[in-house]
Amino acid sequence: MKLYNKSFVPYLSEAEIRAAVKKVAYAIAEDYKDGIPIFVGVLNGAFMFVADFLKEYQYPCEVSFVKLSSYQGLTSTGIVETLLDLPDNVEGRSVIILEDIIDTGRTLQELVHLFSNKNVKEFKIATLFYKSSVYNGEYTIDYFGLEIPDKFIVGYGLDYNELGRNLREVYQLNQDQMINLVLFGKPGAGKGTQAQFLKEKYNLKHISTGDVFRYNMANDTDLGKLAKSYIDRGDLVPDEVTIKMLRDEVDKNPEASGFIFDGFPRTTAQAEALDVFLKSKDMHINATIALEADDEVLISRLLERGKVSGRTDDQDRDKIQNRFEEYNQKTAPLKQFYENQGKFHSVNGIGPIDEITLRLAKVIEEL
Ligand code: AMP
Numbered sequence: 001m002k003l004y005n006k007s008f009v010p011y012l013s014e015a016e017i018r019a020a021v022k023k024v025a026y027a028i029a030e031d032y033k034d035g036i037p038i039f040v041g042v043l044n045g046a047f048m049f050v051a052d053f054l055k056e057y058q059y060p061c062e063v064s065f066v067k068l069s070s071y072q073g074l075t076s077t078g079i080v081e082t083l084l085d086l087p088d089n090v091e092g093r094s095v096i097i098l099e100d101i102i103d104t105g106r107t108l109q110e111l112v113h114l115f116s117n118k119n120v121k122e123f124k125i126a127t128l129f130y131k132s133s134v135y136n137g138e139y140t141i142d143y144f145g146l147e148i149p150d151k152f153i154v155g156y157g158l159d160y161n162e163l164g165r166n167l168r169e170v171y172q173l174n175q176d177q178m179i180n181l182v183l184f185g186k187p188g189a190g191k192g193t194q195a196q197f198l199k200e201k202y203n204l205k206h207i208s209t210g211d212v213f214r215y216n217m218a219n220d221t222d223l224g225k226l227a228k229s230y231i232d233r234g235d236l237v238p239d240e241v242t243i244k245m246l247r248d249e250v251d252k253n254p255e256a257s258g259f260i261f262d263g264f265p266r267t268t269a270q271a272e273a274l275d276v277f278l279k280s281k282d283m284h285i286n287a288t289i290a291l292e293a294d295d296e297v298l299i300s301r302l303l304e305r306g307k308v309s310g311r312t313d314d315q316d317r318d319k320i321q322n323r324f325e326e327y328n329q330k331t332a333p334l335k336q337f338y339e340n341q342g343k344f345h346s347v348n349g350i351g352p353i354d355e356i357t358l359r360l361a362k363v364i365e366e367l
């Protein structure tokens with residue numbers, strides 16, 4: 001099945017979905033059949049679940065809806081906006097949220113906040129689908145229909161860019177076609193420049209950890225403040241911070257056709273964490289491609305870039321030297337790591353930009 005340019009494979013049949021809906025309805029009925037709970041569906045995704053749920057819930061109840069919209073930029077904090085607010089009659093009542101899917105839990109936080117000053121008697125969370133492996137665990141999930149793996153799904157109310165909500169079954173994104181690349185090389189090797197061309201050519205999502213850090217520094221976020229002192233000196237930001245940020249960036253793009261990792265991994269711990277993380281999503285690195293160039297060429301490129309971009313870590317020979325030392329000590333051993341996996345490829349990074357792109361494309365097309 002295709003939606004836009006993405007292919008999806010059948011995952012849950014109508015019967016399996018119906019069984020999961022019934023499971024939630026019966027469990028809630030067990031606890032609430034003697035009262036009159038208010039069910040609050042979360043639009044748009046939950047509309048189909050709420051309708052079928054109510055057909056199975058054969059006791060007195062009320063129903064209402066809320067609508068939230070999440071906007072996510074480059075940072076790891078999604079901003080959630082309320083588009084349709086709560087009814088006024090929730091005070092002193094048992095409120096049960098009906099969600100179509102709970103994954104990381106970012107929207108849930110906003111929902112809980114919506115009810116925080118409403119003096120409800122009880123507040124419970126029910127979801128049809130539950131991605132327990134990625135849920136942040138902040139609130140108890142009181143009822144769920146089906147635990148599912150961390151894969152992108154559509155159908156039965158859930159969409160891919162607004163398409164697919166009317167499907168009776170649930171489909172999973174087919175990830176066999178994915179290409180995930182690591183661009184490897186010293187600062188100034190041209191990873192960012194080449195990523196711009198490759199992402200267009202192969203329809204990939206480009207994640208540059210350096211860019212995400214700079215975006216956060218420019219916006220003075222907590223992450224930006226934390227990273228600043230390391231970046232200013234030309235040191236690496238601690239692994240735990242960088243690994244978490246990288247995971248968030250991947251999680252924000254569940255329907256991507258593949259990723260270009262630029263500036264990540266930079267340490268063996270990061271490479272190992274990346275493998276574990278990708279495996280948990282049924283993904284893997286297809287190739288690590290190194291852009292090779294001599295230190296003298298790199299230093300003059302960085303100093304030139306420093307004049308144009310204003311990046312302070314590119315303007316000072318000592319900081320550049322420190323970044324090279326960090327690379328030699330911590331990042332260079334990754335060549336062996338990826339060679340052991342049979343994934344390491346080397347490309348000459350000196351010459352006209354478009355010729356280097358062709359060299360990279362040749363490696364990718366031979367994969
Ligand atoms: P870049 O733009 O890739 O040269 O990165 C700029 C700076 O951001 C680096 O010198 C590090 O301080 C920090 N940084 C970027 N990526 C990583 C990473 N994978 N691990 C640790 N620090 C990083």
